[in-house]
Amino acid sequence: MVRRKEKRKQQEIASQRMGILFSLAEKEVLGGNLKWADRYIELARKIGMKYNVRIPKVYKRSFCKYCYHYLLPGVTSRVRLNSSRHRVEIRCFNCGKTMFFPYVREVKERRRERRRKKN
Ligand SMILES: [Zn+2]
Incomplete structure (x- = not known):
């Protein structure tokens, strides 16, 4: 029971971090640093995979699902x-x-x- 709660808490933190990474990626793109944006996307994906968290719907369209470029x-x-x-x-x-x-x-x-x- 406790463990499940902990897992949920972890996932919550993970999705918050993903949100931060996606907004950072956005910022980098607007500043012309596409390479950095791609790196942030990669990190967000890795967090998602590790904690089994889906990528928030609002960010689904912000990167390519085939090559993960911004x-x-x-x-x-x-x-x-x-x-x-x-x-x-x-x-x-x-x-x-x-x-x-x-x-x-x-x-x-x-x-x-x-x-x-x-x-
Ligand atoms: Zn692509």
Whole structure:
């Protein structure tokens, strides 16, 4: 029981640290130090793996899931909306792969909204 509590506490600290690392990465990128940003991403990933903590959702789009390079729209990545497939497409300039983030939820909400207006 105590052990489980301890583990949770550790995970909490781990996710806080990951948040700090991601915001540091952001800062470095804006300062033009992409290499440092990549290093911070790497550290955050390592912490996540060690403590079995997922990467916070807000940061999922800030790095490439294939090569883990920091993604800065227009500089290290290209962001496109694919309206016919209802998704955001982010292409990494480092490895050339594309990630897809569906925005099904938003589309569903809009549909619901429309229905509500009709009734
Ligand atoms: Zn990549």
